[in-house]
Amino acid sequence: MSTEREAPLAAGELAAENPPPKSRLLALLASLRLTLFSLLLLLAAVVYIYDHEGEADATLPLVLPLSLLSLNLLAAVLSNRTFRRQLPLLVFHLALLAIIVLVALGRLTYLRATTEVVTGGEHQSLERVEAGPWHSGARDALHFESLGFRIQYKPGLQRDATVNQVRWRDEAGIPRTAEIGDQVPLVIRGYRFYTSSNKGFAALFRWEPQQGEVQLGSVNFPGYPGNKDDQSTTWRLGTEEVRVRLNIPEQLIDPAAASGFRLPDRHDVSVEFPWRVATLKPGESVLTPAGRLVYVGLTTWMGYNVFYDWTMPWLLAACALAVLALAWHFWRKFALKPWQAA
Amino acid sequence: MEQRELQILWVAVVAYVLSGVVAIFGVVLKKSPHRFVLGTLVLGTALLSVSLGLRWERLGHGPFITMFEVLASNVWSFGLIFALAYWRYPPIRGTAAVVMPIIFVMLGWMTLSSTHEGHFPQTFRTPWLYIHVGLSKVFLGTVLVAVGMAGIILLRRAGIGLSRFEKLPADERLDDLAYRFMALGIIFQTLMLISGAIWAQDAWGRYWAWDPLETWSFITWIMLAFALHWRLTMKSSPAVGSWMILGVFVFAFLTFFGVPFISESPHKGAV
Numbered sequence: 001m002s003t004e005r006e007a008p009l010a011a012g013e014l015a016a017e018n019p020p021p022k023s024r025l026l027a028l029l030a031s032l033r034l035t036l037f038s039l040l041l042l043l044a045a046v047v048y049i050y051d052h053e054g055e056a057d058a059t060l061p062l063v064l065p066l067s068l069l070s071l072n073l074l075a076a077v078l079s080n081r082t083f084r085r086q087l088p089l090l091v092f093h094l095a096l097l098a099i100i101v102l103v104a105l106g107r108l109t110y111l112r113a114t115t116e117v118v119t120g121g122e123h124q125s126l127e128r129v130e131a132g133p134w135h136s137g138a139r140d141a142l143h144f145e146s147l148g149f150r151i152q153y154k155p156g157l158q159r160d161a162t163v164n165q166v167r168w169r170d171e172a173g174i175p176r177t178a179e180i181g182d183q184v185p186l187v188i189r190g191y192r193f194y195t196s197s198n199k200g201f202a203a204l205f206r207w208e209p210q211q212g213e214v215q216l217g218s219v220n221f222p223g224y225p226g227n228k229d230d231q232s233t234t235w236r237l238g239t240e241e242v243r244v245r246l247n248i249p250e251q252l253i254d255p256a257a258a259s260g261f262r263l264p265d266r267h268d269v270s271v272e273f274p275w276r277v278a279t280l281k282p283g284e285s286v287l288t289p290a291g292r293l294v295y296v297g298l299t300t301w302m303g304y305n306v307f308y309d310w311t312m313p314w315l316l317a318a319c320a321l322a323v324l325a326l327a328w329h330f331w332r333k334f335a336l337k338p339w340q341a342a
Numbered sequence: 343m344e345q346r347e348l349q350i351l352w353v354a355v356v357a358y359v360l361s362g363v364v365a366i367f368g369v370v371l372k373k374s375p376h377r378f379v380l381g382t383l384v385l386g387t388a389l390l391s392v393s394l395g396l397r398w399e400r401l402g403h404g405p406f407i408t409m410f411e412v413l414a415s416n417v418w419s420f421g422l423i424f425a426l427a428y429w430r431y432p433p434i435r436g437t438a439a440v441v442m443p444i445i446f447v448m449l450g451w452m453t454l455s456s457t458h459e460g461h462f463p464q465t466f467r468t469p470w471l472y473i474h475v476g477l478s479k480v481f482l483g484t485v486l487v488a489v490g491m492a493g494i495i496l497l498r499r500a501g502i503g504l505s506r507f508e509k510l511p512a513d514e515r516l517d518d519l520a521y522r523f524m525a526l527g528i529i530f531q532t533l534m535l536i537s538g539a540i541w542a543q544d545a546w547g548r549y550w551a552w553d554p555l556e557t558w559s560f561i562t563w564i565m566l567a568f569a570l571h572w573r574l575t576m577k578s579s580p581a582v583g584s585w586m587i588l589g590v591f592v593f594a595f596l597t598f599f600g601v602p603f604i605s606e607s608p609h610k611g612a613v
Contacts, residue, residue: 032575039568043561050557058552112548158461182464183544194547305547312549319536323529330525339431339522 029075038072041065059107066100073097088329095322102318106311108134111191113306117146118202118218119299123193126306137308138189144168147177149195149302151261153253157225162195164302191308198303199261200224200231201246203269207237209291220301221246224261225253238290243272246298247279261300269295344400348457350393351414355449357386358421362442369439369506376435380428387421394418406475407460409599413452416479416598420445423483424490427523434519436510437490440497444486451599470541477537481530482594485566488523489591491516492584499581517580520587521573527590528566535559558597565590 028034042065049058073093077083083090113126122145147165154160166186167177178186185192202218209215221231221244231246248264271278271286271293278286280295361382368375394414398404405411424441427434495513497503510516538556539549550556569586572578 032571035571036568036575039564039571043564043568046557046561046564049552050554050561053552053554154461156461158463160464161467162464183468185544185547192547194544196547307543307547309549312543315549316536316540319532319539323532323536326532327529330522330529334522334525339519340433 026075026079029071030079031072034068034072035076038065038068041068066104070097070100073100086329086332088325088332092322092325092329095318095325098318099315099322102311102315106132106309106315108132109136109310111135111137111139111306111308114196114198114303115193115306116198116220116301116303117144118204118220118301119146119148121146121218123304135308137191139191139308142188142191144186144188144193146302149199149261149300151199153259153261155255155257157253157255159197164195166193185307190310191306193304193306196303196305197226198223200227200301201263202299202301203244203246204296204299206294206296207291208294209238216296218299218301219244223303228252237288237293240274240288245270245272263298263300267298269298271295344396347393347396347400350389350396354386354389354393355453357382357389358417358442358445358449361386362438362446365435365438365442369436369503372506372509374435374509376428376432379435379438380425383421383425383428387418387425390414390418390421401459401462403462403466404472404475406466406471407462408456408458410452410455410457411460412599412602413448413455415475416482417445417448417452419479419483420448420486423480424487427487427490431519433511434487434491434516436507437487437494439503440493441486441490444489465545468541468545470537470544474534474537474541477530477534478598481527481534482598484523484527484530485587485591485594488520488527488587491520491523492587495520495580495584496588513580517583521570521583524566524570524587524590528563528570531559531563531566535563555597555601558593558601562590562593562597565593 042062045061045065048061073096077090077093077097083093109132111126111129111131113129113131115123115126117123122143126139126142145167147167149162149164151162152160162181164180165177166180167175168186168188170176171189180186180193180195182195185194187193200221200223202220204216204218207215207217219233219235221227221233224231228248231248232243234241234243236242246267246269248267250264250266252262252264253259268279268281271280273286273288278293280286282295282297285292285294361379364375364382365379367373368379394405394411397411405415420441424438424445428438494507494510495516498507498513511519538559542551542556543549565586569583569590572586573583576582
């Protein structure tokens, strides 16, 4: 990267300032022309990523240009005395190096996932997990309970603030509660849980088998209001697959007015067995050859975006340091010759 | 749009046009109507501030959503930053002949844009919006000032207005000053990217996701870094440096005024 002088130097002075590196390889790696080439390579990689958005992992195309830039930075810092004379420039380039290393570590250890939690229930497992090969976080130790949420809508079904009450135990085992949202995450062991636009209704069932223990479970219907015309899903009850459909005979969120997400005043659920369809209201049940299925009632579920990247605060610090050092460098450089005289 | 906002907006447009026209004629006729140019530029910016302020008060949010709002707020920041440069650096005042036509294009586009109200998403309700947008405007404004100088260098190289631009500093001096504004630009653009990443982390649960606007901003940053390194490494002529400044500005312009309106990315707040 750049190796600017503070003030113009004569050719001989420049040679004395920066004697040629002993190794030709080091000289090549430290050259500013390699910086230019690496930047062009980085540009090509970014254009490739843009052109193949969503088709391929964005990490691989960046490996070569960022590795080359790292080598270039390292070689320049090691071989160019200007860096030892100009502290801001040295700090800037070291911070850039730190950013590249941290980005690489972040990509190797990050996690991105989603999860759905029923109101009153506890987070069970992560879904649609995308993680770096070195991710080894404590994702099995992530427990929290959703206590319910409020969502306001503006006219036109425009989702406004989401406020979700959650409860969890901190690492000392002390119970905690908080209100989180799309921009205020719940952070457990570095994993950040954000509420999302994905949320809906869940039917609570009690299964009383002829043999075995009574079980309480929930079936999450598709997101609402995004899928309000198709509130059905399949569910495995014992050995049979049944379809459960939520019927809401009222308009819950008025698209023409300010409104809020709420449970319906009236509703029922249809449970479609292979041999019959049972329509149930809360408290009603249906007998099957294997036992009794009781519809307990309707509740809600919230979908969360989950993100883990331990490098974030360090990355922020390195970025802040880089930009401060760059500003310091330019300040010193431009102060040598007033702007009016430039 | 409320009648009063519109009336004030149109007076601001007239002030900007007057400023630009007089600046251009000043160069052509080799006159120095600097006080008038600066006065009308400041007047236009002040009136646009009032018009946008009234709209802000009425809608309950700043000019961040619709094409009209984005254009109007950038005309405002361009006017403000160029007025500051015009006031502080008298030798480069002739660059108004290059800068003002760019502002004219934006004014024309703005007046043709619908003034309807846009949805202000929940993800925009954060102080980071103001920090991120503010930094981006300073970045684009500083590059605009550099473009003014680059334009003069290129016009001279093309043999256009040689005598009319003779009051302006020599190409080498303009090139040096333009480089300083580009250096300011990369600092503010880097800060813009950092603040955007902080905002994106809490708005969408990730600090970087290669969405089109993020990618274009990063491409612009790489081009700016390349231009600064090229100047340092190749010791190229002011003309080559000027072409690079223009290239950076074109990419930045497309990023600001093209990508957000053709992309369905979360940057539009549609989540």
